[in-house]
Amino acid sequence: MNTSLSRGTKIALWVALALGFAVIYAPLLVVLVNSFNADRAFGWPPSRLTGQWWAASWDNAGVRSALWTSVKAGLGATAVAMVLGTMAAFAVQRYRFFGRDTISLLVILPIALPGIVTGIALNNAFRTVLAPFGIELGLFTVVVGHATFCVVVIYNNVLARLRRLGTGVEEASADLGADTFQTFRYVTFPLLRSALLAGGLLAFALSFDEIIVTTFTAGAGVQTLPIWIFNNLFRPNQAPVVNVVAAALIVLSVVPIYLAQRISGDARTI
Amino acid sequence: MRSMRIALTAVAAVVLVAGCGGEDSGSASPAGGGGAAGGFNPPNIPAAQSVGQGEGQVNLVAWAGYAEDGSNDKSVDWVTPFEKQTGCKVNTKVAGTSDEMVSLMKTGQYDAVSASGDASLRLIAGGDVAPVNTSLVPNYADVFPGLKNKPWNTINGKSYGIPHGRGANLLMWRTDKVKPAPDSWGVVFDANSPYKGKVTAYDSPIYIADAALYLMATQPALGIKNPYALDQKQFDAAVSLLKQQKTIVGEYWSDYTKEIQAFKSGDSVVGTTWQVIANLAQGEKAPVEATLPKEGATGWSDTWMVAAKAQHPNCAYKWLDWIVSPKVNAQVAEWFGEAPSNSKACQETSDKKHCETFHAADEPYWTKVHYWNTPIAQCLDGRKDVTCVDYSKWTQAWTSIKG
Amino acid sequence: MTKAPSLPGGPVRRLAGLLHRRPGLRLSVLLSAPLLWLIVAYLGALAALLLSAFWTTNVFTGDVVKQFNTENFRALLTEEVYRRIALRSIGVAALVTIVDAVIAFPVAFCMAKLASPRAQRWLVIGILTPLWASYLVKAYAWRVMLSGSGLLNWAVEPFGLSGPGYGLTAVVITLAYLWLPYMILPIYAGLERLPNSLLDASADLGASAFRTFRTVIWPVAFPAVVAGSIFTFSLSLGDFISVKIVGGAGQLIGNVVYDNIGAANNLPFAAAVATVPVAVMMIYLVAVRRTGALENL
Numbered sequence: 001m002n003t004s005l006s007r008g009t010k011i012a013l014w015v016a017l018a019l020g021f022a023v024i025y026a027p028l029l030v031v032l033v034n035s036f037n038a039d040r041a042f043g044w045p046p047s048r049l050t051g052q053w054w055a056a057s058w059d060n061a062g063v064r065s066a067l068w069t070s071v072k073a074g075l076g077a078t079a080v081a082m083v084l085g086t087m088a089a090f091a092v093q094r095y096r097f098f099g100r101d102t103i104s105l106l107v108i109l110p111i112a113l114p115g116i117v118t119g120i121a122l123n124n125a126f127r128t129v130l131a132p133f134g135i136e137l138g139l140f141t142v143v144v145g146h147a148t149f150c151v152v153v154i155y156n157n158v159l160a161r162l163r164r165l166g167t168g169v170e171e172a173s174a175d176l177g178a179d180t181f182q183t184f185r186y187v188t189f190p191l192l193r194s195a196l197l198a199g200g201l202l203a204f205a206l207s208f209d210e211i212i213v214t215t216f217t218a219g220a221g222v223q224t225l226p227i228w229i230f231n232n233l234f235r236p237n238q239a240p241v242v243n244v245v246a247a248a249l250i251v252l253s254v255v256p257i258y259l260a261q262r263i264s265g266d267a268r269t270i
Numbered sequence: 271m272r273s274m275r276i277a278l279t280a281v282a283a284v285v286l287v288a289g290c291g292g293e294d295s296g297s298a299s300p301a302g303g304g305g306a307a308g309g310f311n312p313p314n315i316p317a318a319q320s321v322g323q324g325e326g327q328v329n330l331v332a333w334a335g336y337a338e339d340g341s342n343d344k345s346v347d348w349v350t351p352f353e354k355q356t357g358c359k360v361n362t363k364v365a366g367t368s369d370e371m372v373s374l375m376k377t378g379q380y381d382a383v384s385a386s387g388d389a390s391l392r393l394i395a396g397g398d399v400a401p402v403n404t405s406l407v408p409n410y411a412d413v414f415p416g417l418k419n420k421p422w423n424t425i426n427g428k429s430y431g432i433p434h435g436r437g438a439n440l441l442m443w444r445t446d447k448v449k450p451a452p453d454s455w456g457v458v459f460d461a462n463s464p465y466k467g468k469v470t471a472y473d474s475p476i477y478i479a480d481a482a483l484y485l486m487a488t489q490p491a492l493g494i495k496n497p498y499a500l501d502q503k504q505f506d507a508a509v510s511l512l513k514q515q516k517t518i519v520g521e522y523w524s525d526y527t528k529e530i531q532a533f534k535s536g537d538s539v540v541g542t543t544w545q546v547i548a549n550l551a552q553g554e555k556a557p558v559e560a561t562l563p564k565e566g567a568t569g570w571s572d573t574w575m576v577a578a579k580a581q582h583p584n585c586a587y588k589w590l591d592w593i594v595s596p597k598v599n600a601q602v603a604e605w606f607g608e609a610p611s612n613s614k615a616c617q618e619t620s621d622k623k624h625c626e627t628f629h630a631a632d633e634p635y636w637t638k639v640h641y642w643n644t645p646i647a648q649c650l651d652g653r654k655d656v657t658c659v660d661y662s663k664w665t666q667a668w669t670s671i672k673g
Numbered sequence: 674m675t676k677a678p679s680l681p682g683g684p685v686r687r688l689a690g691l692l693h694r695r696p697g698l699r700l701s702v703l704l705s706a707p708l709l710w711l712i713v714a715y716l717g718a719l720a721a722l723l724l725s726a727f728w729t730t731n732v733f734t735g736d737v738v739k740q741f742n743t744e745n746f747r748a749l750l751t752e753e754v755y756r757r758i759a760l761r762s763i764g765v766a767a768l769v770t771i772v773d774a775v776i777a778f779p780v781a782f783c784m785a786k787l788a789s790p791r792a793q794r795w796l797v798i799g800i801l802t803p804l805w806a807s808y809l810v811k812a813y814a815w816r817v818m819l820s821g822s823g824l825l826n827w828a829v830e831p832f833g834l835s836g837p838g839y840g841l842t843a844v845v846i847t848l849a850y851l852w853l854p855y856m857i858l859p860i861y862a863g864l865e866r867l868p869n870s871l872l873d874a875s876a877d878l879g880a881s882a883f884r885t886f887r888t889v890i891w892p893v894a895f896p897a898v899v900a901g902s903i904f905t906f907s908l909s910l911g912d913f914i915s916v917k918i919v920g921g922a923g924q925l926i927g928n929v930v931y932d933n934i935g936a937a938n939n940l941p942f943a944a945a946v947a948t949v950p951v952a953v954m955m956i957y958l959v960a961v962r963r964t965g966a967l968e969n970l
Contacts, residue, residue: 009882013787016779017796023776024803024853027814030824031806034817062341088707095700105958106711112903112958114911114950116927117722118715120934120943124725125718127377136379148715151707179689180699209808211914216934219379221329221361229809231364233918234527235342246810253805257798373938396736467838519922521839535820537839662730665939669932670754672924 066228077146085154119216137219157199366524431573437608470541545607839921863897
């Protein structure tokens with residue numbers, strides 16, 4: 001393609017791409033190397049490499065329980081976001097009503113406003129509204145907080161897919177005698193599945209790595225992985241474990257991302 | 271559209287609930303908004319009458335190094351024996367400053383707190399802690415008399431906590447980078463410091479008292495007698511000293527592990543510290559030393575207090591008794607580097623001269639250490655002719671000092 | 674057409690039929706949950722926060738005094754330090770956005786136009802993977818790299834230079850690094866939609882590369898850049914954690930809010946300070962709505 005671009009420009013662009021990726025991955029390589037660094041304060045260059053941190057992390061009970069809590073919170077938030085996001089996307093795409101344009105603005109608000117504002121607003125609301133009912137800050141409030149900003153990711157994906165699908169298939173299904181629920185179950189949902197999956201993976205990633213809102217909604221007993229990392233970031237004994245956890249996450253995350261790309265088939269939905 | 275209108279009404283409802291709900295009616299804030307230490311009436315909260323079965327869990331707010339469970343150093347652990355003996359699982363939230371402790375206790379999710387003097391009165395006045403029935407804490411009898419019935423832990427004759435120990439804020443420096451070895455706070459306040467960009471200071475408004483302490487020695491004309499009782503003129507002098515200090519500060523710290531890491535990597539070479547931080551840094555092979563400078567220092571006298579709405583009060587009382595028992599109190603005092611509160615602990619320390627080094631029974635020594643205290647409008651040094659600057663102004667000033 | 678045989682009308686089917694006949698009811702059902710969540714819970718929480726900004730705290734006891742007054746806002750507007758911090762934060766956010774846009778654009782363009790479809794998929798995966806590395810760890814990696822004994826100093830020392838150390842520059846570098854993928858992806862998506870034929874036509878008509886960029890590519894890519902900037906601007910505006918990690922002695926508006934919530938236990942004042950970034954973002958969002966960026970997310 002592109003005979004329109006001069007060779008010089010093309011080379012410059014490829015170099016820019018390479019530099020960009022180098023910049024993105026350099027710190028990650030530093031993290032990876034530091035997870036083997038024998039020096040606990042990570043002086044550079046590392047004088048000695050060791051695998052002891054990887055062994056220590058495996059035994060670390062704090063990491064394992066924090067990881068499990070993060071997974072639970074992520075799954076919960078993604079599930080809720082899927083339901084809410086799909087409903088909102090259907091409403092906006094298929095109907096016309098007053099305030100329709102504001103919905104996009106509204107949905108993006110939780111992710112567009114600074115996390116600390118969302119965090120303290122939710123914290124304040126939970127303490128005044130839920131506490132009298134005996135619902136303390138805990139995993140439930142974390143899921144609520146995360147779901148609020150995960151909705152937009154699902155919403156956008158489903159909206160884009162619905163736009164492409166059009167209403168023809170659903171009308172055909174109704175003509176053939178399927179009721180509303182059957183149409184959704186047998187016709188619409190399978191067509192939406194890949195969009196939901198791609199959006200769900202991104203929503204899970206957002207929830208998994210979230211620290212700011214979580215600090216305010218988690219309360220005393222709940223430690224998600226980012227909170228565990230935050231508490232242990234500077235501790236001499238634990239900092240190497242933190243590096244190991246991060247390195248492991250980077251390596252492991254390639255799989256779900258690759259799957260998401262294959263499934264969505266559409267590389268552009270964020 | 272109808273659903274929009276319904277939604278808006280619901281929003282208004284939430285706002286109203288949040289606005290009218292919540293408990294602030296029970297606060298005993300005296301007219302004028304500030305109570306005099308010892309001269310205010312705390313809310314009437316009953317102390318426990320008996321300690322029953324443990325509830326299986328206890329949530330603590332503690333200073334770093336007060337509730338060690340072996341994760342920092344395998345041999346330093348007095349939490350696991352406690353858990354084994356009482357069946358109360360300990361969850362500790364380490365707080366970096368007294369302000370954090372006050373706000374954590376306000377969430378109502380914690381059962382006990384190791385409060386310094388600048389937090390204890392605020393907690394008492396705010397109704398966040400209950401009086402402690404000292405007869406339920408057998409080890410209280412052996413606490414040094416010099417720590418009992420003090421203005422920061424006893425109000426109107428009612429005891430609000432069990433003394434934990436006391437210590438001073440020290441000056442730490444990298445022996446390989448800072449020469450000669452400093453003996454004065456001047457090294458961190460020197461505008462032309464050779465260590466510009468590598469000085470560190472404690473990140474809390476209470477640090478203004480450290481500046482006032484330095485001015486006490488270097489500018490006696492200001493007439494500062496108590497670093498927590500500053501009239502406007504004295505306060506402004508302290509603030510401008512700190513604004514000048516900001517130009518040489520590299521980082522402020524409230525997370526003790528961040529300070530350890532900064533000293534180890536050499537990004538900080540001199541600044542305020544606690545003995546435990548110096549010990550840990552030395553354990554990490556960082557070449558540091560700590561000392562009490564000649565001008566004296568600010569310090570703390572900590573009290574373990576029980577939350578007013580503690581969900582695990584029995585375990586909390588068991589913890590209080592445990593932490594001031596001779597052997598455990600000795601372990602904490604040695605790990606943290608402070609003077610223990612239990613007189614019998616002095617026989618249990620592994621270093622037999624620990625109590626001597628830390629002046630555990632040396633009351634005249636503690637007159638040089640100015641315990642953290644909450645500044646209030648009524649001057650703590652007894653002056654009646656001026657109003658002193660209260661802590662809310664200290665907090666605002668701290669933001670403008672950091673710029 | 675023959676009438677379809679009537680199937681047994683169970684309650685589910687009757688409900689489905691009811692929904693089918695009444696689109697208004699369907700719409701209400703669809704909108705109810707999301708709106709309840711977003712408007713009542715989220716906006717309600719925000720409104721309650723704004724309300725509390727008009728209260729004060731009794732500093733000695735730490736309890737909130739629920740009397741309406743504008744003391745917090747007065748302090749916010751009159752004291753110079755808050756103005757300075759707010760402007761500094763907006764400046765940092767803007768700088769981060771510009772740096773990211775400058776780096777992201779060539780990368781995204783190369784990905785969208787020069788790479789083969791198969792390579793594109795792997796490149797996108799390559800961009801998305803770092804998002805899974807914890808934000809904190811990445812910030813901490815920069816702390817280590819920017820340290821006096823870290824990678825950056827080690828690299829530039831032979832040239833007689835020294836790294837920026839901790840401070841505002843370090844914050845900009847770290848934030849620009851953290852949000853780069855959020856800028857690359859929307860631009861990539863936007864450029865993908867740009868037909869190659871337009872570029873070929875422009876070249877055929879004799880336009881230089883720069884002219885093509887200015888008149889053909891940029892107008893199409895602009896909404897995508899703005900979409901990416903929403904993320905980078907807002908994420909940088911409220912950030913306080915990176916500042917704590919690499920910011921040295923500096924503070925941004927997020928830190929002021931955080932310190933007032935936690936250390937100072939002054940929720941009303943923190944809420945008042947928080948209205949500043951909220952107001953800035955609202956203005957920003959309303960302004961960009963017209964550029965159509967919201968569809969490009």
